[in-house]
Amino acid sequence: MKTRARRKAERPGEILEAAFDAFAERGFAATRMEDVAARAGVTKGAIYFYFETKERLFEETVSHYSQTMLADAGAMLASIEGGSAEKLRAFLQYLYSRCAYDRYGRDLIGLMVSDGRNFPQLVERHHRDFFAPAMGMVSDLLAAGAASGDFRPEIVAHGAEIAVAPSVFLSLMRLIFGASLALDEEAYIACHIDLLLQGLLTPKGRKNLSAGKACGEGRAPI
Amino acid sequence: MKTRARRKAERPGEILEAAFDAFAERGFAATRMEDVAARAGVTKGAIYFYFETKERLFEETVSHYSQTMLADAGAMLASIEGGSAEKLRAFLQYLYSRCAYDRYGRDLIGLMVSDGRNFPQLVERHHRDFFAPAMGMVSDLLAAGAASGDFRPEIVAHGAEIAVAPSVFLSLMRLIFGASLALDEEAYIACHIDLLLQGLLTPKGRKNLSAGKACGEGRAPI
Amino acid sequence: MKTRARRKAERPGEILEAAFDAFAERGFAATRMEDVAARAGVTKGAIYFYFETKERLFEETVSHYSQTMLADAGAMLASIEGGSAEKLRAFLQYLYSRCAYDRYGRDLIGLMVSDGRNFPQLVERHHRDFFAPAMGMVSDLLAAGAASGDFRPEIVAHGAEIAVAPSVFLSLMRLIFGASLALDEEAYIACHIDLLLQGLLTPKGRKNLSAGKACGEGRAPI
Amino acid sequence: MKTRARRKAERPGEILEAAFDAFAERGFAATRMEDVAARAGVTKGAIYFYFETKERLFEETVSHYSQTMLADAGAMLASIEGGSAEKLRAFLQYLYSRCAYDRYGRDLIGLMVSDGRNFPQLVERHHRDFFAPAMGMVSDLLAAGAASGDFRPEIVAHGAEIAVAPSVFLSLMRLIFGASLALDEEAYIACHIDLLLQGLLTPKGRKNLSAGKACGEGRAPI
DNA sequence: AATGAATGAGGGTTCATTCAT
DNA sequence: TATGAATGAACCCTCATTCAT
Numbered sequence: 001m002k003t004r005a006r007r008k009a010e011r012p013g014e015i016l017e018a019a020f021d022a023f024a025e026r027g028f029a030a031t032r033m034e035d036v037a038a039r040a041g042v043t044k045g046a047i048y049f050y051f052e053t054k055e056r057l058f059e060e061t062v063s064h065y066s067q068t069m070l071a072d073a074g075a076m077l078a079s080i081e082g083g084s085a086e087k088l089r090a091f092l093q094y095l096y097s098r099c100a101y102d103r104y105g106r107d108l109i110g111l112m113v114s115d116g117r118n119f120p121q122l123v124e125r126h127h128r129d130f131f132a133p134a135m136g137m138v139s140d141l142l143a144a145g146a147a148s149g150d151f152r153p154e155i156v157a158h159g160a161e162i163a164v165a166p167s168v169f170l171s172l173m174r175l176i177f178g179a180s181l182a183l184d185e186e187a188y189i190a191c192h193i194d195l196l197l198q199g200l201l202t203p204k205g206r207k208n209l210s211a212g213k214a215c216g217e218g219r220a221p222i
Numbered sequence: 223m224k225t226r227a228r229r230k231a232e233r234p235g236e237i238l239e240a241a242f243d244a245f246a247e248r249g250f251a252a253t254r255m256e257d258v259a260a261r262a263g264v265t266k267g268a269i270y271f272y273f274e275t276k277e278r279l280f281e282e283t284v285s286h287y288s289q290t291m292l293a294d295a296g297a298m299l300a301s302i303e304g305g306s307a308e309k310l311r312a313f314l315q316y317l318y319s320r321c322a323y324d325r326y327g328r329d330l331i332g333l334m335v336s337d338g339r340n341f342p343q344l345v346e347r348h349h350r351d352f353f354a355p356a357m358g359m360v361s362d363l364l365a366a367g368a369a370s371g372d373f374r375p376e377i378v379a380h381g382a383e384i385a386v387a388p389s390v391f392l393s394l395m396r397l398i399f400g401a402s403l404a405l406d407e408e409a410y411i412a413c414h415i416d417l418l419l420q421g422l423l424t425p426k427g428r429k430n431l432s433a434g435k436a437c438g439e440g441r442a443p444i
Numbered sequence: 445m446k447t448r449a450r451r452k453a454e455r456p457g458e459i460l461e462a463a464f465d466a467f468a469e470r471g472f473a474a475t476r477m478e479d480v481a482a483r484a485g486v487t488k489g490a491i492y493f494y495f496e497t498k499e500r501l502f503e504e505t506v507s508h509y510s511q512t513m514l515a516d517a518g519a520m521l522a523s524i525e526g527g528s529a530e531k532l533r534a535f536l537q538y539l540y541s542r543c544a545y546d547r548y549g550r551d552l553i554g555l556m557v558s559d560g561r562n563f564p565q566l567v568e569r570h571h572r573d574f575f576a577p578a579m580g581m582v583s584d585l586l587a588a589g590a591a592s593g594d595f596r597p598e599i600v601a602h603g604a605e606i607a608v609a610p611s612v613f614l615s616l617m618r619l620i621f622g623a624s625l626a627l628d629e630e631a632y633i634a635c636h637i638d639l640l641l642q643g644l645l646t647p648k649g650r651k652n653l654s655a656g657k658a659c660g661e662g663r664a665p666i
Numbered sequence: 667m668k669t670r671a672r673r674k675a676e677r678p679g680e681i682l683e684a685a686f687d688a689f690a691e692r693g694f695a696a697t698r699m700e701d702v703a704a705r706a707g708v709t710k711g712a713i714y715f716y717f718e719t720k721e722r723l724f725e726e727t728v729s730h731y732s733q734t735m736l737a738d739a740g741a742m743l744a745s746i747e748g749g750s751a752e753k754l755r756a757f758l759q760y761l762y763s764r765c766a767y768d769r770y771g772r773d774l775i776g777l778m779v780s781d782g783r784n785f786p787q788l789v790e791r792h793h794r795d796f797f798a799p800a801m802g803m804v805s806d807l808l809a810a811g812a813a814s815g816d817f818r819p820e821i822v823a824h825g826a827e828i829a830v831a832p833s834v835f836l837s838l839m840r841l842i843f844g845a846s847l848a849l850d851e852e853a854y855i856a857c858h859i860d861l862l863l864q865g866l867l868t869p870k871g872r873k874n875l876s877a878g879k880a881c882g883e884g885r886a887p888i
Numbered sequence: 889a890a891t892g893a894a895t896g897a898g899g900g901t902t903c904a905t906t907c908a909t
Numbered sequence: 910t911a912t913g914a915a916t917g918a919a920c921c922c923t924c925a926t927t928c929a930t
Binding site: 455486487488489490493 | 889890891892
């Protein structure tokens with residue numbers, strides 16, 4: 001058993017975890033403080049020792065998870081090697097793992113949709129600290145690809161959103177329809193990347209890519 | 223002033239409209255029956271004359287709007303003329319008008335995300351009666367294009383979702399970030415259709431399209 | 445089908461019947477005007493044409509039934525022939541038929557108990573116009589019996605209540621436990637009359653009774 | 667002032683008392699939770715900490731009081747000394763004290779009549795755990811008296827109900843007419859016991875009784 | 889006379905929040 | 910720190926009553 005001091009240091013984190021799960025499952029309004037408390041293994045009163053109100057708990061929960069996720073994404077992106085197309089592909093794979101396989105990314109989207117309306121400053125912060133930087137990473141990637149002649153330059157302006165959309169779309173379907181949505185995710189992802197690169201690459205970029213190697217899943221060079 | 227009989231015939235519809243607006247604005251749990259009533263210009267009690275419970279009101283509201291939208295989409299699709307690429311482009315333009323310009327499509331997505339969790343049979347019905355048929359329309363369109371040699375056949379399996387995703391993504395961004403999301407929608411849509419067709423068309427399809435005519439909005443042939 | 449005029453004349457009575465049934469079944473507070481209306485085959489509004497408020501409807505319903513019952517009891521008592529013991533026996537039999545077999549007498553008791561509290565002037569009227577006269581009939585009967593030497597004179601003061609109590613007790617048991625109370629009513633009644641007369645009769649009265657004839661239902665002389 | 671812990675232990679009992687009074691006074695439907703709360707000196711919400719719903723509160727209240735009363739009656743009966751007639755007389759005196767002088771027994775009857783309809787399983791339990799055992803006690807008493815030759819054996823079958831009826835009848839009159847019912851209870855009770863024993867005793871039993879002593883209230887031997 | 893849509897006050901229940909322990 | 914009894918505001922829903930038709 002943990003020492004009391006140790007337990008104490010972990011309490012806020014445990015509550016945040018519990019809160020994220022609870023809010024993600026039912027939404028802000030339908031989640032009771034007691035639900036959160038029960039999940040965290042404490043009583044209602046204890047939460048108020050760490051968080052002023054239900055609203056503050058929600059805000060800190062969302063902030064905590066979005067910061068964690070952004071840092072994670074940045075680290076991931078920094079670690080990729082290869083040409084623009086490879087980087088893009090790797091980033092998209094990462095996105096899918098976060099939005100489709102994990103529930104965290106997906107649930108974060110869900111929370112922003114369900115309850116963002118009632119937390120405008122939270123949304124704003126989320127946009128500034130999470131969404132814009134994340135989209136910026138993709139934009140930069142596309143811009144670098146255009147600069148190197150691999151990507152068609154016309155698409156730099158909004159390509160990031162278009163590139164990313166199918167993974168968000170998949171998350172959304174999972175959010176709404178849950179496991180009952182029968183869908184071959186592997187094939188879905190492959191189709192997405194195929195279509196995207198087909199649309200994105202210049203003839204030169206295409207050559208670079210095939211030169212690179214027989215791509216990912218052994219599919220014919222695009 | 224309307225006669226009593228006339229008013230009665232219109233009441234349920236007025237309440238459904240008010241309910242849609244109210245639920246869309248705050249979500250199911252945070253919406254009070256009194257909010258709906260006030261919007262509809264009646265008192266709380268009157269709603270219970272037409273709808274058994276808040277839950278039933280929500281279900282009937284969502285059903286009503288999704289049925290209306292599906293019928294609308296079907297009629298639209300039936301009216302388009304032209305080759306597969308033209309049809310796809312027209313359908314996407316339509317989708318954008320419903321998801322991005324209108325709030326109805328967007329809000330329907332929002333409601334499914336926020337509150338679908340607590341209405342599983344509603345979600346199921348929505349999937350069966352709305353989502354699956356709607357995706358089916360796009361799939362059929364792609365399959366026809368592949369059959370005629372205009373579209374690459376590999377993408378038929380999941381192309382519909384990928385094709386549609388950016389419009390849903392845009393809706394989602396508007397749902398979450400509202401008007402504060404600065405984004406040139408015209409350019410976004412053009413970029414989407416450009417990238418998509420670029421990825422979708424076969425060399426033959428490309429030729430057909432350019433032969434067709436200087437396309438839709440006077441943009442350069444893709 | 446009845447003529448309109450005829451139906452109209454009967455409406456108030458139909459509503460009173462419906463109201464009695466409804467109130468008896470659920471009590472005043474738990475009965476809705478709509479329940480009464482549905483039973484009477486009219487709509488809520490129609491009741492208000494004949495009765496000012498729910499309270500008034502209740503009062504008139506109870507009054508109507510108690511008057512009817514008292515008149516009935518008086519007529520019955522006037523028609524009995526025979527000695528004091530015979531009269532008493534006949535009256536008790538009548539009481540049982542009204543309190544145990546019929547539901548009307550029983551339900552009237554039930555209504556007085558459940559809702560009398562909230563209708564003090566109704567209770568007062570019921571006492572004055574129904575209960576006191578009814579008990580008076582029995583008292584007079586006992587007094588006559590004592591005067592003729594058939595009944596022991598000591599019991600005249602409270603004998604009426606004691607004599608009547610078992611039939612009311614049976615009603616009460618049926619009110620509370622309903623049909624689930626297994627009880628041989630014939631034997632119960634016989635036991636009651638047996639015990640009562642045994643306690644009531646003087647030696648002379650006993651002789652008169654047996655001389656009178658093999659009593660009522662062919663039971664052995666008491 | 668009591669400590670918090672002490673108060674907590676007493677709360678449920680206080681609420682049950684308040685609930686019994688409130689329900690007895692107005693019936694289930696007409697009693698508001700706030701009435702109960704006010705009587706108990708707490709707020710509405712506090713009741714819900716101890717009792718799930720108004721229905722449950724009612725059930726537990728009735729159960730609590732009926733159990734208490736049955737135990738009390740059993741203890742009383744066990745403590746009586748003397749012959750069958752003495753025991754019967756003592757038990758009836760006890761019944762009168764509970765049904766006529768106390769309001770608890772009377773009010774319990776009132777509650778069963780007013781609201782039993784809507785709590786069928788409560789009625790069933792009341793019958794099984796209270797009414798049947800209580801009547802059983804009296805039946806046993808009568809059977810013992812018949813076995814010893816004091817009571818006429820014919821009356822054993824339903825004598826218990828007949829014996830008990832006048833005390834219930836008196837309760838009922840008090841329930842309905844309240845204090846406004848002018849009635850000499852002492853004389854009423856004496857008349858009841860007189861009539862009952864007169865009807866019940868065999869010649870032998872009569873002798874035993876007079877031999878026993880100049881009975882209870884100094885009245886002439888029956 | 890009768891209908892039934894509509895009102896509005898009221899009551900049961902929930903739950904965020906507090907605070908004595 | 911943590912508990913959990915208690916508060917009180919708010920919300921869903923019911924239903925007696927009204928009134929235009």
